[in-house]
Amino acid sequence: xxxxxxxxxxxxxxxxxxxxxxxxxxxxxxxxxxxxxxxxxxxxxxxxxxxxxxxxxxxxxxxxxxxxxxxxxxxxxxxxxxxxxxxxxxxxxxxxxxxxxxxxxxxxxxxxxxxxxxxxxxxxxxxxxxxxxxxxxxxxxxxxxxxxxxxxxxxxx
Numbered sequence: 001x002x003x004x005x006x007x008x009x010x011x012x013x014x015x016x017x018x019x020x021x022x023x024x025x026x027x028x029x030x031x032x033x034x035x036x037x038x039x040x041x042x043x044x045x046x047x048x049x050x051x052x053x054x055x056x057x058x059x060x061x062x063x064x065x066x067x068x069x070x071x072x073x074x075x076x077x078x079x080x081x082x083x084x085x086x087x088x089x090x091x092x093x094x095x096x097x098x099x100x101x102x103x104x105x106x107x108x109x110x111x112x113x114x115x116x117x118x119x120x121x122x123x124x125x126x127x128x129x130x131x132x133x134x135x136x137x138x139x140x141x142x143x144x145x146x147x148x149x150x151x152x153x154x155x156x157x
Contacts (some may be wrong), residue, residue, distance in 0.1 A: 001015045006123060007063025010054055013112045014065065017051040027098050028043070030091065043102075043141055050109060051093060060125035092156035099149035101144055110138035 024044040031037040058065055113135040120126040 004060055004063075006119075007058060007113075009112075010061070010063065011059045011065065012111065014054045014058065015049065016105055016108060017054060018045060020047050020102060021103060023098050031095070036095075036151075039144065039148060042147065043144060046141055047138060048135070049134065050134070053129070057125060057129075061123060083108065092152065094155040096152040099145055099152050102145050103149055106138055106142040106145060110135055110142065113138060 019045065024040055024047065028037045028040050028044065031040070037075050038098070055065065116126055117131040117135075120129070120131070
């Protein structure tokens with residue numbers, strides 16, 4: 001990875017985190033009063049922490065955050081609402097599909113931490129990160145969202 005490629009890669013994942021935050025905020029609003037909302041709030045807080053790590057890394061490697069990529073992720077989440085709400089049972093099916101997207105995104109974040117661990121020796125800003133902790137948190141997030149996803153599948157299907 002060149003420095004430019006690393007900045008692009010980090011920005012791609014930052015954009016993904018913007019989409020994840022939007023999805024989670026919406027899911028929390030749509031499930032207000034349901035215990036799932038509280039469970040999602042904890043995951044949202046952790047994803048925001050991971051997002052902050054990415055923002056700091058982007059800065060440390062001398063790249064700039066890409067407002068276009070972040071806006072694209074935000075817009076994609078908004079456009080996805082049309083599809084996710086276009087069912088006879090929007091709440092249950094929407095919940096399932098939102099949770100499925102989140103599980104995929106969290107797996108992508110786990111892959112990010114692994115890839116960065118692999119190249120950390122080439123980039124001094126990466127050397128101080130605890131990739132084991134970051135990857136472990138991604139695995140835990142995935143497992144919690146996956147449990148919610150399977151509950152949603154039972155309700156929706």
